[in-house]
Amino acid sequence: MPSIKQFQVTFDCAEPERVARFWCEVLGYVVPPPPEGFATWDDYESSRSPEDRGSWFACSDPSGVGPRLYFQRVPEGKVVKNRVHLDVRVGTGLVGEERLAVLEAECARLVALGAVRVRLLPADDENESCIGMQDIEGNEFCID
Template sequence: MPSFDLHIVFDCADPDRVARFWMAALGGYDFPMGVPDGFATWDEWADANNIPVDQRNAGRTLVDKDRGTRPDIFFLQVPESKQVKNRVHLDIKVAPGLAADDRRTAIESEANRLTALGATVATRMDAPDGFHIIMQDPEGNEFCLA
């Protein structure tokens, strides 16, 4: 059986905004390259290459610059907004090895940090397998903190 690379793709209205949220949320991710030599900004580069303003936010890519082992994440602009619950979501493990109150404290602390970045808390869950929080990114995509 061949092995395959895994990429995560988000459909969104504002790829730059959602990519910057996830870059801050996950840590260690960044855009694959900086502004090309000879240009002060990406907009300056886009102007020089005649890229229309309405096409400059068609997509963004994040790569794992910290460890180099996590999947690339793509953010693609789509015309429709999110309508229903995600069928696939990310679980961010922020409290591995912690138990009970320490685990809850670590999860709540991370939820506060992500809320300051633009996420919202959807639900706090006290489940048989432990406490976790269901959150939404700035465009409503669900993810879990566990």
């Protein structure tokens, strides 16, 4: 059986384009070109039925290494903790105060974009420090 080489991560949300653009800023991702036959995303959205407009949006890693992120509109709001979350790896290889300084700087950048800091999870005998956060619609993620 062949192994899977690519995957995408899908987010349920209320405002797909808004959340996708937030994650573009977080990860350095880009909005892909509009579907074939459309000069702009606005042209594409205008061609859709009113109830389908704004129902999804996506972003991708410009280097092609990271997974595509897909955001789909759902009618219900978020009510419980995510079962899966993203870890944004900014402190890889760093320890102690140097790691905390990098995590705090990234946290401040993301809070300015609309993220919410939840808590610092300090280093212990097994794990380095990380910061739990929420995106602009409350989806949990960590900076580690």
